Amino acid sequence: MTTTTARTRIMRSPALRVFEHHLLVYRRTYRGSLFTSFLSPVLFLAAMGLGLGTLVDANNPQGVQGIAYLVFLAPGLLAATAMQTAAFESTYPIMAGMVWMKTFDAMVTTPIEPRNVVFGQLFWAATRLTLVCSVFLLVMFGFGAATFPSALPALPFAVLTGLAFAAPIQAFAATQKNDTVFNAIFRFGITPLFIFSGTFFPIEQLPSFLQPIAWVTPLFHGVALTRGAALGTLEATTTLIHLGVLLAFVVAGVFASFVTFRRRLVR
Amino acid sequence: MPGVPTETSPPLIHARGLTKRFGDFTAVDGIDFDVAPGEAFGFLGPNGAGKTSTMRMIGCVSPRTGGTLDVLGMDPNNDGPAIRARLGVIPQQDTLDTELTVQENLWIYARYFDLSYKVAKERTTELLEFVQLQDRAKAEVEPLSGGMKRRLTIARGLINEPDLLLLDEPTTGLDPQARHLLWDRLYRLKQRGVTLVLTTHYMDEAEQLCDRLVVMDKAKIVAEGSPRELIEQHATKEVLELRFPVGVQETLDGQLDGLADRIEQLPDRMLLYTADGDATVVAVHERGLTPESVLVRRSTLEDVFLRLTGRTLIE
Numbered sequence: 001m002t003t004t005t006a007r008t009r010i011m012r013s014p015a016l017r018v019f020e021h022h023l024l025v026y027r028r029t030y031r032g033s034l035f036t037s038f039l040s041p042v043l044f045l046a047a048m049g050l051g052l053g054t055l056v057d058a059n060n061p062q063g064v065q066g067i068a069y070l071v072f073l074a075p076g077l078l079a080a081t082a083m084q085t086a087a088f089e090s091t092y093p094i095m096a097g098m099v100w101m102k103t104f105d106a107m108v109t110t111p112i113e114p115r116n117v118v119f120g121q122l123f124w125a126a127t128r129l130t131l132v133c134s135v136f137l138l139v140m141f142g143f144g145a146a147t148f149p150s151a152l153p154a155l156p157f158a159v160l161t162g163l164a165f166a167a168p169i170q171a172f173a174a175t176q177k178n179d180t181v182f183n184a185i186f187r188f189g190i191t192p193l194f195i196f197s198g199t200f201f202p203i204e205q206l207p208s209f210l211q212p213i214a215w216v217t218p219l220f221h222g223v224a225l226t227r228g229a230a231l232g233t234l235e236a237t238t239t240l241i242h243l244g245v246l247l248a249f250v251v252a253g254v255f256a257s258f259v260t261f262r263r264r265l266v267r
Numbered sequence: 268m269p270g271v272p273t274e275t276s277p278p279l280i281h282a283r284g285l286t287k288r289f290g291d292f293t294a295v296d297g298i299d300f301d302v303a304p305g306e307a308f309g310f311l312g313p314n315g316a317g318k319t320s321t322m323r324m325i326g327c328v329s330p331r332t333g334g335t336l337d338v339l340g341m342d343p344n345n346d347g348p349a350i351r352a353r354l355g356v357i358p359q360q361d362t363l364d365t366e367l368t369v370q371e372n373l374w375i376y377a378r379y380f381d382l383s384y385k386v387a388k389e390r391t392t393e394l395l396e397f398v399q400l401q402d403r404a405k406a407e408v409e410p411l412s413g414g415m416k417r418r419l420t421i422a423r424g425l426i427n428e429p430d431l432l433l434l435d436e437p438t439t440g441l442d443p444q445a446r447h448l449l450w451d452r453l454y455r456l457k458q459r460g461v462t463l464v465l466t467t468h469y470m471d472e473a474e475q476l477c478d479r480l481v482v483m484d485k486a487k488i489v490a491e492g493s494p495r496e497l498i499e500q501h502a503t504k505e506v507l508e509l510r511f512p513v514g515v516q517e518t519l520d521g522q523l524d525g526l527a528d529r530i531e532q533l534p535d536r537m538l539l540y541t542a543d544g545d546a547t548v549v550a551v552h553e554r555g556l557t558p559e560s561v562l563v564r565r566s567t568l569e570d571v572f573l574r575l576t577g578r579t580l581i582e
Contacts, residue, residue: 012381014348014379014381017375017378017379017381020375020378021364021375021378024367024371024374024375025364025366025367028366101362101363101364101365101366102360102362103362103364105328105358105362106358106362106363106364106376106423107379108328109326109328109351109354109356109358110351110352110376110379110380110427111348111349111351111352111379111380111381112348112379113347113348265328266328266329266330267289267329
């Protein structure tokens with residue numbers, strides 16, 4: 001009985017209606033979007049993994065951390081792709097909802113509350129992340145960059161990595177009146193993280209004073225988790241620390257979003 | 268008798284001392300009003316008078332700073348979602364989703380009210396017919412004209428069969444033909460018993476649609492009544508408009524004094540408030556004055572507003 005009512009309550013959640021709005025829009029754009037999420041890993045793994053990897057492996061008979069460069073790189077790229085997808089989904093669509101089309105303003109004139117919009121957006125981001133990362137994993141299997149099915153646990157970790165970016169970034173995006181600062185986020189936030197968070201090389205290669213900085217960025221923890229899961233080398237303690245950091249980013253981002261979305265939509 | 272709340276029909280909206288402040292700025296300054304079921308109630312006033320802030324408080328998307336507010340028997344502070352479930356909101360600025368088609372805009376809005384897809388589709392068909400957009404069901408939203416977008420927004424506001432429809436400047440920016448079509452649709456809704464609350468800075472709109480209205484200026488209500496009552500109380504039966512050749516108006520210097528109950532000087536013309544316009548025209552000529560053009564008309568809410576605030580509605 002209780003499960004039925006609980007289920008009914010979730011099915012009737014206004015946040016799901018916000019999610020449905022995205023589904024309705026996606027219905028018209030999914031082909032192009034899926035094609036892009038397929039093409040991007042193919043290009044990256046071909047260029048970086050096979051092209052660059054051949055050079056790296058030729059100079060490193062032991063490989064990077066004992067494995068071929070492609071196998072080292074691919075799970076890191078998976079986490080980084082989750083970050084980029086999340087950053088995109090939580091910047092421009094928020095601007096559209098708050099300023100360009102004011103779809104969020106339309107939502108809150110119905111029984112939907114700002115916090116429902118927050119959860120609906122995140123639920124959609126999680127869905128997009130699952131789609132994009134699944135395609136990425138499939139391509140990894142195709143390139144022999146990971147083994148099926150043992151690398152599958154990397155998927156939920158990659159999605160969580162994305163959410164650790166989506167929640168705080170959408171909270172920030174909701175404070176903006178236009179999109180000028182988004183470029184700066186990508187250029188000075190997302191891109192350096194992409195390069196220096198252990199995606200392309202272990203952070204031990206960085207000067208020692210930079211390493212603690214990597215420790216406080218979510219991507220470092222995300223890369224560690226996806227790589228560990230893909231290679232089957234996760235250890236309980238470090239896994240819990242990495243998970244804790246990512247979850248902290250998600251929770252902090254959700255609470256910050258409650259405040260910034262409400263301030264913007266109800267005034 | 269519309270507009271007079273009785274014991275059998277408690278007001279749909281009841282506000283006392285309703286106040287909204289943004290920092291040091293007072294947008295709404297302690298206003299009192301009641302809206303009875305089935306009536307068309309208007310807020311008339313210039314831009315910045317506090318009309319939109321009042322509408323947003325009624326629509327439960329703006330918490331009040333002070334006073335009491337009761338909408339559909341509930342308090343917006345506690346029951347926002349329950350109240351909004353029974354409201355239809357037509358915002359001043361269209362908030363249509365240009366990534367969706369005309370019908371998809373209505374479907375998803377119905378879903379926000381938790382209606383099933385079956386009901387959503389039925390009502391969409393009905394409402395598109397009502398606002399005469401049935402041919403555009405599958406069209407993109409962006410290329411629609413301003414009037415069509417407005418009608419679509421009204422259809423969207425009706426999707427949950429609201430008890431109370433809030434319209435913020437429903438026809439601002441539309442051409443005359445589009446406005447008349449919209450007024451006709453709103454009039455039909457009124458006939459069906461839907462309670463309308465609207466803001467406008469067009470006096471003709473207020474006269475066309477409102478059973479009762481309040482005039483707002485600088486965050487306060489300065490008058491209340493039916494359009495006819497307001498005109499009777501605050502203006503004369505007729506108005507004589509005189510235009511003089513360029514430069515002459517400034518040299519009149521009291522030559523019109525005593526010809527009318529009240530005289531207003533606008534930048535381009537003089538308004539003489541009088542019971543008999545034609546008789547006043549004769550009196551003007553008898554004084555040897557030769558205005559370039561002469562117009563006798565009935566008083567309107569514009570004149571009421573001018574009288575109450577010393578300013579015109581649209582400048």
